Amino acid sequence: MYVAQPIEWTDRGVIMLDQRRLPGEEISHTYTDYREVAKAIREMVIRGAPAIGVAAAMGAALGVMHSSAKSAEALGAEFTGICAALAKTRPTAVDLFWALERMKRRFVELTAATCDLGKIRQGMVDEAKQVHLEKKATDEAMGRFGAEFMPREGQVMTQCNAGALATGGIGSALGVIRTAFEQGKKLHVLVPETRPYLQGARLTAWELHKGGIPLTLITDNMVGHFLKSGKVGAIVTGADRIAANGDTANKIGTYQIAVLAKENNVPFYVAAPVSTFDLSIPDGEHIPIEERSAAEVTHFQGVRIAPDVHAAHPAFDVTPARYIAAIFTERGVARAPYKDSLRSLASSGHAAVTART
Numbered sequence: 001m002y003v004a005q006p007i008e009w010t011d012r013g014v015i016m017l018d019q020r021r022l023p024g025e026e027i028s029h030t031y032t033d034y035r036e037v038a039k040a041i042r043e044m045v046i047r048g049a050p051a052i053g054v055a056a057a058m059g060a061a062l063g064v065m066h067s068s069a070k071s072a073e074a075l076g077a078e079f080t081g082i083c084a085a086l087a088k089t090r091p092t093a094v095d096l097f098w099a100l101e102r103m104k105r106r107f108v109e110l111t112a113a114t115c116d117l118g119k120i121r122q123g124m125v126d127e128a129k130q131v132h133l134e135k136k137a138t139d140e141a142m143g144r145f146g147a148e149f150m151p152r153e154g155q156v157m158t159q160c161n162a163g164a165l166a167t168g169g170i171g172s173a174l175g176v177i178r179t180a181f182e183q184g185k186k187l188h189v190l191v192p193e194t195r196p197y198l199q200g201a202r203l204t205a206w207e208l209h210k211g212g213i214p215l216t217l218i219t220d221n222m223v224g225h226f227l228k229s230g231k232v233g234a235i236v237t238g239a240d241r242i243a244a245n246g247d248t249a250n251k252i253g254t255y256q257i258a259v260l261a262k263e264n265n266v267p268f269y270v271a272a273p274v275s276t277f278d279l280s281i282p283d284g285e286h287i288p289i290e291e292r293s294a295a296e297v298t299h300f301q302g303v304r305i306a307p308d309v310h311a312a313h314p315a316f317d318v319t320p321a322r323y324i325a326a327i328f329t330e331r332g333v334a335r336a337p338y339k340d341s342l343r344s345l346a347s348s349g350h351a352a353v354t355a356r357t
């Protein structure tokens, strides 16, 4: 089945599919400068929490590779600036900070082991490629755990794009749907458009259509209508950051879907890697919510669709843990009370879970 490739490390540089241009055009850019990678993350050439993490890891590796530093100390000083620039791009997705912490740890290990700049550079490139490989494996595992919870047949709903484009693997929420579909479950996906950036209409609809998974595109204000119909068997979304108590930040609009799901007895699931946990914060109140440009609300592809008035654009909202029936991760399924289940999953493997802004 078709799996989109949002990012790839090559000898020529980091190649990214420009997600701003989808579905109209499939255009890729090649990056050799970490500053350009930071810009690409900020401007959403690449987006989706795990994919942002992969891009940050590759950006850090690019920075080290193309540095003109002549000593490990000089490289170290430069590396701090490289990571700071990449960290300043998007504040909500914790995968970004998780990936940078991991690259920093590897840098410390490498410089402790050798002064050979060539070896340090190669080690950093290998680590970035490893992060990408692990994301692919993570998605597969999450998909297997989550697929069990999908209905045998009928409608399921998602939000935004938590597919291959958002992770670099098969996707988190869409990975679950794809795995269930490949197992023979006859699913039909309801895809809310996800205003204002239209990740649902532009990206999820594109991915599902290319993958041959049946879908119906709906506008965001149709969500309640469809959930009330009694025909939706489950909802599965991705996550940008999960606090210690299970409160989950995801694309704006997710919270209202979760509340409507509860009202209509539809199970609301989250699929997210353990690297999305932020156990350093007690609850969702502490999650930084990215404010994006109002122009993304007042304009559509450069065309004004509202008068010249004030517009708000919080890019994410927080779904309280009480609305979440289960969280699918690569290490198993977390259930309430999340304070215990998330901590137990976090400590059951080797991934770091202390990333912070």
Ligand code: MRU
Pocket: 047, 048, 049, 050, 093, 159, 160, 161, 162, 163, 166, 167, 171, 172, 173, 199, 237, 238, 239, 240, 250, 251, 252, 315
């Ligand atoms: O602003 P975006 O497009 O980066 O937001 C993406 C989402 O909210 C996704 O649902 C989330 O990152 C999970 S992606 C597997």
